[in-house]
Amino acid sequence: MTTLLELKNVSKYYSKDIAALSNIHFSIEEGEFVSVIGPSGAGKSTLLRCINRMIEASSGEVVFNGTNIRKLGRKGLRETRTQIGMIFQHYNLVTRLTVIENVLHGRLGYKSAVAGMLGIYSQEEKQQAIRLLEELGLSQHMYKRVDQLSGGQKQRVGIARALIQNPKMLLCDEPIASLDPGSSKIIMDHIKNISASYKITCLVNLHQVDVALKYSDRIIGVNKGEVVFNGKPSELTTDMIHKIYGSETGDLIFEAGERNAG
Amino acid sequence: MRVKPYNKAFMVIHGTLLSLVLLTVYGFYSFDYKDVNFVEASIQTLQNVKMMFIEPHFSHFTFQEALYQVAITLGLAFLTTVFGAAIALFLGIFAAQNLTNKAVSAVIKGVVAFIRSVPTVLWVLIFAVAAGLGSVAAVIGMTFHSVGYLIKAYSEAFEEVDKGMIDALKASGAGWWQIIFQAVLPSTATYLVSWTFLRFEINFAVAVAMGAAAGAGGIGFEMFMASGFYYDIQEVGMITYFILIFAILLELVATRVKKNLKTAEV
Known part of the structure; x- marks a missing residue:
């Protein structure tokens, strides 16, 4: 270690x-x-x-x-x-864009200014986004606008956006503070699984x-x-x-x- | 029994009202009536209104020409709105406090407040000094005021953007321009469109006036000729109807577009 x-x-x-x-x-x-x-x-x-x-x-x-x-x-x-991926209490997604567009935002840091501005993503990036959404159980919501999703679903989009960065570490700022107990468990399980399976270090603020x-x-x-x-x-x-x-x-x-x- | 006390506010309000009444009475008393008979004058005015709106006709140009002139006026409004929107979009980003530093924002907002406080007509006349009265001065002057108006509207829309959203993209390593194009503009698109439409409607009305006041051409100029040059009240009525119909059409289109944008949200 x-x-x-x-x-x-x-x-x-x-x-x-x-x-x-x-x-x-x-x-x-x-x-x-x-x-x-x-x-x-x-x-x-x-x-x-x-x-x-x-x-x-x-x-x-x-x-x-x-x-x-x-x-x-x-x-x-x-x-x-x-x-360093970051996950927020209020999800902080661009609610007027689709789920997959929000996930791909995680790649902006790797792109040139112009490609990022115009939202031009490579085939691999798109496939990775789809893979992550499948893993988080959101594949049927891929083309929905984020404001149509529930809180728990939004947080999963937030997680996908952080994961597509291929981060070494995740910072989670009270990821479940606005969620009901059921969604909270799903989100925490996802974060825990991700940490274990991708070997990503997690630092989580919790109440x-x-x-x-x-x-x-x-x-x-x-x-x-x-x-x-x-x-x-x-x-x-x-x-x-x-x-x-x-x-x-x-x-x-x-x-x-x-x-x-x- | 008194309910209201004799305080300062009471005295000020009543003093103002009383002086307004006295001024009005004095004003009517001191008018130069030039022996005009009130009843007769009223009847003649009504006759003029009747001629204007009940018996409108074309005499100095045809229906097609009128359409063409309205198209020119619409073109003037469209051109100045597009110019204004393009410049204002760029400067509006720099005027939004959450996107730039306070100094840049304050400078732009200060200049813009000055531009807006001078009426469009005055700007056109100011630019007429350099460009001469005509369409060039009208385009520059109207663009100028549109820019001022739209920068304020746009920058306020940008300032409403959720800070967390910008933070999230910043934290993922996204650059400033990327954040503007991927988060700020998509989130504010509906506001930007509806403000731009509102300005287009204003610019149409201003373009009619500019046709007359600055000789910018279009239906406004024809109206000026019909009234001031030919004294053809019936033609003025016709032109008024023309402008009215186009204003209503514009309003309908704007409402339709806004509605579509809203339903796209759901």
Whole structure:
């Protein structure tokens, strides 16, 4: 196992004295499935976005696959971003375009400006898109406009768009926060399968502790911009969960007793 | 018992209304009526209206010629709208705050606000200084104002675009132009088309006026000749009907196109 991603003392200040992230330090191995949990506003999204520089960190290093992302120029950053797929809570698809057009958007980073602008894709790219849609069970919706799909289907389109990048890593920003429990399970199963079968490293922001426990190889707990827990799901004690969420016993919907129920 | 208090707002509103009433009364009192009999004048006006709209006829040109002149006016409106839309689409992208930096957007929006605040007719007359009164000045002046109008409309449509969508493509490594063409334009196409149609309708009306005011030709110029040169009220009526019918046709086409765009959405 080699280290794919390493964050060294990453900090982010939105204003002078309020730290969204302070001295974040952790590394992720290739092929690992890591969940980030923590209360709203703890900095989970900021953390994820600092990795692909959708948000610029204030200090520290983000080393991905041997290169320090924070030192990259515009072109280098674009190239690195093609290696990192991203999945969003609100899917962030172009709703007026068809499913397959949205999936092919994942290839834009590899294309010349003009070919991308005009939407000219190669035969292999189109075939790969169709393959991915079949794998995710969306082949009969291929030519539908995205705004006709349900939430769960939209998220699967989002996953296909990230996968067609042939990424080394997936960043998932609360992928199931807007979905019902059934769709949530389908999406998490898909992400887990993808991680295992394509050997893609996954870093997933989650609100649901039980989901994190069930799917992750490792869990990172964040509170007030600091990593307060970093370990295996089996090491996550009830006390630790309360520490992550800054809560008292009995204040959370989730309690350790339910751990084996899912 | 009083319900409304005697406060400042009350005094201001009532003071304004009272002074307006006094000014109106004084205005009517101070008119120079030139011994015109009100009843007689009213009857004559109605007679003119009757001649204009009940007995319209062609005398100085034929039906085919009228069609041709309307086509010229439509052409003027179409040309200026197409020019305006092409330029505005490009500049509108740079004027949208979410797509460029704040300074560029502010500069374009400031200039555009100035262009829009001057009426189209004035722009045509300003350009007439260089190009001479005629179709060239009309095209440049109308294009100028169309650009100003459409940049505002387009850039506001672009600013409504979901930020997450742009972020998603950025995060996948897509470039700026790719994002514009693959996400921003497809998402705003219906708005762009409906704003452009609205401007086309405005430009048609302006083109009629420009025919007369700037000698740009077309049906407006014929109307100016019929009224100011030949004093042929019946022909003015005919031309009015012509313009009215074409305006209605335009409206119908616009509605149909917009409807089709909307149903394509579902």
